Amino acid sequence: MDKLTVPQIQQKANDIREDIIRMLEKAGSGHSAGPLGLADIFATLYFNILNINPADPEWADRDIMLLSNGHCVPVQYAAMAESGFFDVEELLTLRQFGSRLQGHPERERLPGLENTSGPLGSGLSQAAGYAYSLQYIDDIKHRFVYVMLGDGELDEGNIWEAAMFAGKNKLSQLIGFIDRNNIQIDGSTEDVMPLEDLKGKWESFGWHVLEIDGHNIESIIDAASQGRAITNRPTMIIAHTIPGKGVDFMEYDYKWHGTPPNSDQAKLALEKLRTLDGKITHEGAGV
Amino acid sequence: MTYPLDPALFTDDMKLDPTRAGFGRGLKAAGEANEAIVALCADLTESTQMHLFKEAFPKRFIEIGVAEQNLVTVASGMARAGKIPFTSSYAAFSPGRNWEQIRTTIALNNQPVKIVGSHAGIYTGKDGATHQMLEDIALMRVLPRMVVVAPGDAIEAEKATKAIAENGQPSYIRLAREKTPVFSLDESPFEIGKAYVLKEGTDVALMGTGTMTYQLLLAAKILAEQGINAEVVHVPTIKPLDDETILASAKKTGRVITAEEAQIAGGFGSAVAELLSEKLPMPVKRFGVQDRFGESGDPKDIFMSLRLTGEQFAEDIAKWCEETPRYHQEA
Numbered sequence: 001m002d003k004l005t006v007p008q009i010q011q012k013a014n015d016i017r018e019d020i021i022r023m024l025e026k027a028g029s030g031h032s033a034g035p036l037g038l039a040d041i042f043a044t045l046y047f048n049i050l051n052i053n054p055a056d057p058e059w060a061d062r063d064i065m066l067l068s069n070g071h072c073v074p075v076q077y078a079a080m081a082e083s084g085f086f087d088v089e090e091l092l093t094l095r096q097f098g099s100r101l102q103g104h105p106e107r108e109r110l111p112g113l114e115n116t117s118g119p120l121g122s123g124l125s126q127a128a129g130y131a132y133s134l135q136y137i138d139d140i141k142h143r144f145v146y147v148m149l150g151d152g153e154l155d156e157g158n159i160w161e162a163a164m165f166a167g168k169n170k171l172s173q174l175i176g177f178i179d180r181n182n183i184q185i186d187g188s189t190e191d192v193m194p195l196e197d198l199k200g201k202w203e204s205f206g207w208h209v210l211e212i213d214g215h216n217i218e219s220i221i222d223a224a225s226q227g228r229a230i231t232n233r234p235t236m237i238i239a240h241t242i243p244g245k246g247v248d249f250m251e252y253d254y255k256w257h258g259t260p261p262n263s264d265q266a267k268l269a270l271e272k273l274r275t276l277d278g279k280i281t282h283e284g285a286g287v
Numbered sequence: 288m289t290y291p292l293d294p295a296l297f298t299d300d301m302k303l304d305p306t307r308a309g310f311g312r313g314l315k316a317a318g319e320a321n322e323a324i325v326a327l328c329a330d331l332t333e334s335t336q337m338h339l340f341k342e343a344f345p346k347r348f349i350e351i352g353v354a355e356q357n358l359v360t361v362a363s364g365m366a367r368a369g370k371i372p373f374t375s376s377y378a379a380f381s382p383g384r385n386w387e388q389i390r391t392t393i394a395l396n397n398q399p400v401k402i403v404g405s406h407a408g409i410y411t412g413k414d415g416a417t418h419q420m421l422e423d424i425a426l427m428r429v430l431p432r433m434v435v436v437a438p439g440d441a442i443e444a445e446k447a448t449k450a451i452a453e454n455g456q457p458s459y460i461r462l463a464r465e466k467t468p469v470f471s472l473d474e475s476p477f478e479i480g481k482a483y484v485l486k487e488g489t490d491v492a493l494m495g496t497g498t499m500t501y502q503l504l505l506a507a508k509i510l511a512e513q514g515i516n517a518e519v520v521h522v523p524t525i526k527p528l529d530d531e532t533i534l535a536s537a538k539k540t541g542r543v544i545t546a547e548e549a550q551i552a553g554g555f556g557s558a559v560a561e562l563l564s565e566k567l568p569m570p571v572k573r574f575g576v577q578d579r580f581g582e583s584g585d586p587k588d589i590f591m592s593l594r595l596t597g598e599q600f601a602e603d604i605a606k607w608c609e610e611t612p613r614y615h616q617e618a
Contacts, residue, residue, distance in 0.1 A: 064367075107396055114367060116396035122360045122388050129364025129372075137325065137347060137370070158388065161357035 001054065001083065004047040006217045012082055013043035013217075017246045017273050019078035019091050025266035027095040030103065033243035033256040034150065035075035037181045037214070041239055042079040044220040045146065054084035057111040063143055064130050066115045068123020069150030069179065070104040071258075076113075077101050085112040121156025123147050124176060128166045131174035131234070141173070144228055148177050152184025155193045160205070166234040167206025174234040175227035176207075179214070181243040183254040202236045214239030246273055290483045290521075291472050297508065303466035306498070307405045309441030310462055311336025313448025314373055318344050324452055325370045327351050329358045335375035335405040335462075355381045359388050359400060366398035371452060377411075378404025378420035378461060386426055393457045394430045401451050402427070402459045407437075408548035409576075409590055410463040410498065415583035421576050424496075425553025427459040428526050434458040434479060435526040437497035437547075437555070440469040443523060446477040454479055461497060463548070465586055468501045482529035484536060488518035491608055492536040492543045493600075496522045496555040499546035499574070505597025506604060513605060525555050533559060534567055541613030543571045544604055548595065551575035569614030572607050574600060 004012065016039045024030045045065060046052070053059040067076055074094060081088045086100075093099035100110040104118030115126050127147035134140045153159065166174055178198070186192045195201075202209045208230045212219040220239070227235030243257070244250025247269040250261075261269055295301045318324045318340050325347045326340045332350070341348040351358045355376050362372035374381060382389050382402055393400045404423050411419045427435045434456050438444035444462060451458040476483065485500070486507055493503040500521040507517040520536050522529065537543050543563060545556035556573030563569055574595060581589055590596050594603060 066364075115363075116391060119387055119391050121356075122363075122392050125357050125360030125388075126364035126367065126392060129361035129366075130368045131364075132349065132361065133325075133365050133368035133370055138368070158356040158360065161352075161354035162360070165351065165354070165357055165361060 001052060009043050009047050009217050012047050013039045014246070014273060015082055016043055016075060016078040018270055019081065019088065020074050021247070021261060021266050021269045021273065023074050023078065023091045023094045024260035025263060026092045028260060029095060030074060030260045031071045031258050032250055032260055033183065033253070034069065034072040034179065034181065036247060036250065037241040037243045037245045038072055038075045038148070038179055039246065040215045040217060041177060041220055041241070042075045044217050046079040046083040048221055049224045050146065054080070054112070057085065061143065064114050064127070064145040066123050066127045066145065066147040067105060067117055068147055069120060069153050070117035072148070072150065072179070073105040076105065080112050120150065120153040121158035124149060124159055124162035125165070127174055127176070128162050128171055131166070131171040132169060134173050135171060136169070144173050144175060146175050146177070148179065151178055151180050151182065151189050151195060152192070154178070154195055163202065163205040163207070170206070170232055171234045172231045175224060176234070176236045178236060178238045179241055180238050181241045183243050183257055185257055187254055198238060206233060208233045208235045209238065210235065211238045211240065214241035215245060248272060290485050291475050292470055292485060293472050296468070296470050296504070302469040304441035304469050305463060305466050306438050306441050306444040307336045307462040307464065309438065309444030310403060310405070310448050310460065311339045313445035315339040315343050316445070317449050317452035318347065321371065321452060323369060323371045325349065325365055325372050327358055327362050327372055327374045329353055329355050329376040329381065331376055331405070335403060337375050355385045356388050359385050359402065360392050362400045363392035363396060363398050366400050371399055371401070373401040373403055375403040375405060377418060378407035378423045379418050382423055382426050382459065383420055390430055394432050397432060398457065399455050400457055403462065404459060405462045406464045407461045408463055408498065409581055409593065409595070410465040410467070410548070410586050412465065412586040412589065413583050416580040419581040421550045421581065423459070423461060424525055424547065424549045424555055425557070428553065428558060432457050433526065434524070435461070436479065436524050437461040438523050439495070439497060439500040439521050440467060440471055442469055442471045442473060442475070443477055447523060450477065450479050463498050467498045470501050470504060477523065480524050480527045480529055482520055482522040482524070482532040484518060484532065485521050486517070486519040488516040489540060490516045490542070491604060492518045492520055492540040493546070493604070494520045494522055494533065494536070494543060494559055495546045496525055497548055499548055499595065502595065502597040502600055503546055506600035509598065509601035510604060515605060515608060517604070522555065525558055528558050528562060530562055530566070533562060537563055537567055537569060541569060541615060542608065542611060543569060544574065544607070545571065546574040546595070546600065549575055551577060570611045574603070
């Protein structure tokens, strides 16, 4: 796939946000805040970072994109549809009976998904297993394994088992993202179960750690690029994001974690997102 | 076809070997035959007999440490990368601790990861109730797509390991720590999903899985001396169950005993009882652990206390047969 420029990616991110609002309104259930907050990162992954072929989802030379926080899958579905894995109209089947777009991702239902997730804490291990195979068994150096983690998810012990394993084995083809939006279902992450010093934690497990603005496309591209260039450690990118980003009445409000918009709210949200069209393409440094 | 039993059975020359040793040999052989096979262990490499594979194929062995959740999820990722991962730990920890990860990332995700539960059942003995895994059959049998195998002896464990290596499915194999009698021969058949009539009989069908099959053979020998002609059916594959062989023996004998070294709730006996209650309702008696935990001690003493020995089976079966009329199929 051709890599898009920063302004083009920004436009794609907004398209993805609009898709998310439409999908969730139609589905009548699902998570709003996380997927909206991840739109910039997923747009950047699917339109710039990932070496993938939507026409051939099992392409042998592809990069691997795993989702550990499966409840955020609407953003991945939207990014997949926008990049050509399937028709954008199919997004409206999310969570409906018979749909390939399950409420939480099920690998076998939809070509292009690399794992099945929903119960939290298992994606990093799966990514590490894949990366281990590439690095130590198959001696393939040109493919990378990316994985998205939620921050609330880091409460799970399985994550830290995987962090130790990846650190021990210096899995340099493994690049993680943490969606650091500071919310989880019961409130702020620092109230529910404090995660800080988050950077220090990952560093102490042997990871190369970057902290970025998860809405700055250039930063996202640069961080992934740096992750690929580090050859003696796995890389964790702590991406600070605003939950609900782009829809002002959802932003920062943990109540939108597990709630979809109703039709009035969706209408309002889409209007607000449309006013960003054209504006956000001029923000940032531009490429 | 008559199932060939080891002629040394019940003699002083009878061979003893732990099923986990058969697994170790089978895994090494499977690894020689297929380069996609990798092995992951949670800090119990020699205990679970994975060291034979590790020594032969160091590049394909992965030490996970004491982290059973990571054990099966790393394996899931490796399977996505085209590998056939075998994961081993004690059954109490895997699938005991990591059942949800197995459910989501292996069964639902449909990856051909092999879960090897060593030190399952009462033969774990002195370690006590914490380490005597009795619930694993129920836990794994309930998962869609999961194949569940409890080999009867070490020779069969070797064959079962090679078979699940190539079956392309999520699979669980249940192994015992201690040496147990070897009743089969290299030429005895083993196929996933098949049960085998080890001894023909007409009065009652004794169906066993894992190490309990030998105890049923012993019970049948004692019962024969008392004039009770018992059929012995070995059911190494608990899922998928060999309905045909089980129903045929049940129909022929009209009474069924099941035996397993596990909780009777949800286990092998439950699987047989479910089948019979739907297809051929008849008297069934389930031998196993009756809704309690084990305890520390010599396995022999614990088996005695749970009435899970061949001699006790013979006694209890004779009594049960006396009280329980045979089911007669209407013409």
